[in-house]
Amino acid sequence: MEITTHDLLTVLHGMGFGALFMLAFSGAIVELYRLSAPGLPSAMSVREQSMLNFYLIAMVVLAWLTVFSGAYVIYPWYRAVPPAGITDLADYPRRLLLSSGKTSQWHNLGMEWKEHAAWLAPIAITMVAYVTMKYGRSIINHRKMRVGVLAFTVAAFVATGIAGAFGAFLSKYAPVRGGEVIILMGGGK
Amino acid sequence: MTDRQKTAVFTQAAETDKPNGPGAAAILAAGIGSAIFGLVTLASEVSGAIGRLLNFYDPVGPLSGKTTVGIIAWLIVWFVLARLWQKETVNMTSVNIAALMLLGVGFLLTFPPVWELFGG
Numbered sequence: 001m002e003i004t005t006h007d008l009l010t011v012l013h014g015m016g017f018g019a020l021f022m023l024a025f026s027g028a029i030v031e032l033y034r035l036s037a038p039g040l041p042s043a044m045s046v047r048e049q050s051m052l053n054f055y056l057i058a059m060v061v062l063a064w065l066t067v068f069s070g071a072y073v074i075y076p077w078y079r080a081v082p083p084a085g086i087t088d089l090a091d092y093p094r095r096l097l098l099s100s101g102k103t104s105q106w107h108n109l110g111m112e113w114k115e116h117a118a119w120l121a122p123i124a125i126t127m128v129a130y131v132t133m134k135y136g137r138s139i140i141n142h143r144k145m146r147v148g149v150l151a152f153t154v155a156a157f158v159a160t161g162i163a164g165a166f167g168a169f170l171s172k173y174a175p176v177r178g179g180e181v182i183i184l185m186g187g188g189k
Numbered sequence: 190m191t192d193r194q195k196t197a198v199f200t201q202a203a204e205t206d207k208p209n210g211p212g213a214a215a216i217l218a219a220g221i222g223s224a225i226f227g228l229v230t231l232a233s234e235v236s237g238a239i240g241r242l243l244n245f246y247d248p249v250g251p252l253s254g255k256t257t258v259g260i261i262a263w264l265i266v267w268f269v270l271a272r273l274w275q276k277e278t279v280n281m282t283s284v285n286i287a288a289l290m291l292l293g294v295g296f297l298l299t300f301p302p303v304w305e306l307f308g309g
Contacts, residue, residue, distance in 0.1 A: 076248035109301050116230050118301035119256055120223050120292070123263055127219035131212045139201060144208055144281035147286060148216045155292055 001187060005179030006077055010173065013069040014167055017107075024162055025157045028059060032132070032153055035139060038144040045135050056129035063122035063156070070163075077176045078111070093174035106173050107133035111167040118163035124156035210274030212285040218270050220288030220295075222263025227298030229255045229262075234301075234309035 031052055035044070036073055042053070082092040089096040097107040128149050131140060231239040234252045243254025297303055 022252065026245065060267060067256075071249055071252055072246075075252065079248075079250060090201045113299060115252055116226075116255070120295055120299070122224050123219055123226070123260075124292070127215045129217050133213055134215075135207060138207055139212075141210065142207075142281070144285060145209055145212045146218070148281070148285040149212075151285070151289055152216065152219060152292065155289075155296075159296070 001183070001185040003182050003184055004177060005182065006176050007179070008182065009069070009179075010074055010171070010176045014164075014171070016030040016078065017062050017066040017069060018160070018164055018167065021059060022157070022160050023038065024055070024059045024062065025153070025160070027154055028128075031055075031149070032128070032146070032150045035149050036143070041147055042103060042137075044140075046137075050136050053129075053133050056125070056132055060122070060126050060129045060135050063160075065123050067118050067122055071115070074176055075115065077178065091178045093170070093176055098176045103173055104168060106166075110170055114163045115167040116172070117159045119159075121156040121159040121163070124159070128156070153179050159178075199275040206278055208274075208278045210277035210279055211232055211271055213279045213281055214270035214274045215267060216288045217261060217284050217291075218267035220291030221266045222259065223295030224291040224298075225266075225295075226255065226259030226261040227257050230252045231298045231304060231307060233309070234304040 027181060070134070079094045080092050082095055086092075089099055094107055094111070097103045097111075122141075131145065131149050137144060139149075193235065229243070233243050233255055240251045243251040245257055246253040299307075
């Protein structure tokens with residue numbers, strides 16, 4: 001069983017950071033909605049507030065790790081320019097997608113939208129974490145602020161969804177390959 | 190005292206303890222930052238010269254400049270608004286509407302078919 005360094009880091013970017021960040025939205029949205037919903041018991045204990053703060057800080061770290069690893073580690077491999085005369089474009093995902101009318105829109109729409117929309121998520125979730133921590137339990141007294149915070153949380157989720165969905169499809173049609181081979185496990189036949 | 194006993198109680202006094210200015214500044218700055226990122230992205234896509242100008246780091250191309258400029262602009266706007274509204278209580282409805290509209294602009298301008306409308 002083998003994996004290349006490019007494969008491994010792509011998985012770390014997509015699954016280790018991105019998917020974990022996306023999964024965390026379910027908890028964040030529920031908790032922030034609970035704070036915002038009229039008629040629900042919304043007051044938080046000190047422990048609950050600390051947990052929410054820790055949770056949101058973890059989301060902020062994951063969000064920034066996702067976009068920076070995507071842009072500065074994976075993207076250069078994706079957009080690598082093949083040497084002149086090369087016919088096998090398997091190691092050059094962008095060029096591979098653009099080489100056929102059947103796949104070019106995966107780059108022109110999918111990758112182009114993904115690589116830009118993704119950056120809206122860390123901006124939004126950083127604000128959400130800051131406001132939630134700044135106001136602590138007293139945020140329950142600022143109903144309209146909570147609405148704004150919740151709206152930006154949903155927007156961050158949408159941006160992450162766009163990036164994640166296209167990332168999954170792009171990995172299907174033009175995976176980032178190459179790098180050193182790491183042997184994970186020896187096998188029989 | 191248990192955690193439950195420590196639970197915060199809604200009071201008018203608490204409402205006035207913390208002005209909404211710092212929170213509003215963060216929300217509006219996030220909206221403005223998103224819109225600026227969208228505008229920089231659009232400018233880079235429709236103008237080859239701007240695209241080349243934003244190529245801060247060759248392996249990443251213009252994306253390096255778009256994100257750097259967008260993030261720095263967002264942080265500067267946040268810093269300025271936070272200073273201005275540090276002790277203020279502002280109209281949160283207006284801030285929310287403005288911030289969400291600006292966020293919408295940010296989303297719209299990162300959508301490739303929109304670039305084509307501007308010749309991108």
